[in-house]
Amino acid sequence: MHSFSFGLSSAKILFIFFVWAMVAAGCRLELPRLEGFDREAWQQDPKGCRGQRLVFETALEKQLDKLIGLRPEEVKRLLGKPDRVRLYRRGQYFYVYYLETGNQCNETLAKEGKRIELRFSSLDKVNEAVLLR
Numbered sequence: 001m002h003s004f005s006f007g008l009s010s011a012k013i014l015f016i017f018f019v020w021a022m023v024a025a026g027c028r029l030e031l032p033r034l035e036g037f038d039r040e041a042w043q044q045d046p047k048g049c050r051g052q053r054l055v056f057e058t059a060l061e062k063q064l065d066k067l068i069g070l071r072p073e074e075v076k077r078l079l080g081k082p083d084r085v086r087l088y089r090r091g092q093y094f095y096v097y098y099l100e101t102g103n104q105c106n107e108t109l110a111k112e113g114k115r116i117e118l119r120f121s122s123l124d125k126v127n128e129a130v131l132l133r
Helices: 010-026 039-043 052-062 072-079
Strands: 084-087 093-098 115-120 126-132
Touching (some): 039 052, 039 072, 052 126
Antiparallel strands (some): 084 093
16 A cells, blocks of 8 residues: 655644634635624714714614624624623623713713623624613
């Protein structure tokens, strides 16, 4: 029985496979398109303290399902840096994006403003997206 070798050692083959796997895992064909959403305008209203994010409430609420399955870096490319990150149990965590003024802007206010919460599973993918009023 003959063994064919292309001049590649096991270590080289393993390295090539590892690089390919990392590239494949990091690539996503395209981010979902959120109709009626303006990323630049959204990011100009950190924590929703100016109330400018409210104009996107209806559009985002109808399309929250498009966020399911996204990884953290994909969410950040789409919505920007989260206003808050909440740790949860068993490796889960939430990204919070505020839509309106609340105690996240002014501690004298009684409650948090409307917000979108994205729960990430321990596999680092969004598995729940909700709008909280």
